[in-house]
Amino acid sequence: MRSLFDAYPDGRVFDRVALIVDSTVNFDTFGYYGLSLWAISEPWTLDRVLEQKARKARRVALFTVGELRSQGLGIVLSGKAPHVDTTLGAAGRQAPGPMQVTGASAEELVDRFLLATYTLVENHLFEPGPG
Amino acid sequence: MIQIDIEADLNMEDDDERNFARLPAGNPRIKVGAVAVAGRPGFWSWVQIDEIDDTIVFFHQITARQAAAHGELAVPATA
Numbered sequence: 001m002r003s004l005f006d007a008y009p010d011g012r013v014f015d016r017v018a019l020i021v022d023s024t025v026n027f028d029t030f031g032y033y034g035l036s037l038w039a040i041s042e043p044w045t046l047d048r049v050l051e052q053k054a055r056k057a058r059r060v061a062l063f064t065v066g067e068l069r070s071q072g073l074g075i076v077l078s079g080k081a082p083h084v085d086t087t088l089g090a091a092g093r094q095a096p097g098p099m100q101v102t103g104a105s106a107e108e109l110v111d112r113f114l115l116a117t118y119t120l121v122e123n124h125l126f127e128p129g130p131g
Numbered sequence: 132m133i134q135i136d137i138e139a140d141l142n143m144e145d146d147d148e149r150n151f152a153r154l155p156a157g158n159p160r161i162k163v164g165a166v167a168v169a170g171r172p173g174f175w176s177w178v179q180i181d182e183i184d185d186t187i188v189f190f191h192q193i194t195a196r197q198a199a200a201h202g203e204l205a206v207p208a209t210a
Binding site (some may be wrong): 002003004005008018022025026028035036037038057058060079080083093123 | 186
């Protein structure tokens with residue numbers, strides 16, 4: 001699941017450039033291009049994630065692992081549950097040794113991510129307003 | 132439109148469950164312990180800054196009440 005920024009002027013759900021920036025920040029911090037997702041499973045049910053990790057997001061996008069994998073993307077554990085990253089292949093923070101990264105990795109990751117089918121869900125636990 | 136101090140993807144967390152983002156240039160408000168607004172216009176939160184390195188700022192989300200208690204807010208426009 002990924003919380004959505006729903007302020008893009010033309011109604012787009014994702015902004016390619018913003019996603020490239022996000023994945024590059026991940027690279028700068030952890031050494032690989034990744035996009036953050038929340039994994040839904042016990043004990044992190046959808047409602048718990050919506051309330052505790054996405055309460056400031058009006059909408060979220062739900063992806064299946066199978067759909068992401070069908071686009072050539074992997075899921076790696078990162079941070080604390082329920083946080084995970086989706087990456088190209090099997091890169092991840094736990095991967096030992098130097099990583100092979102190409103200049104096009106961020107763009108390729110994002111373009112594959114944007115091809116994945118998702119389900120839009122209204123966050124019924126959305127908390128409008130500041131903070 | 133909200134004034135965002137730290138352009139951030141609030142989905143991103145590190146091993147300590149902190150959010151992080153690229154360090155904005157030239158904003159004197161961005162210092163450890165300070166309260167700021169992070170995110171993007173459709174998905175943002177008050178945050179408190181935990182750590183700053185050369186290029187990345189780490190922070191955690193706080194409530195509006197906690198932000199107000201800090202007492203040094205430059206209140207942004209309405210969301």
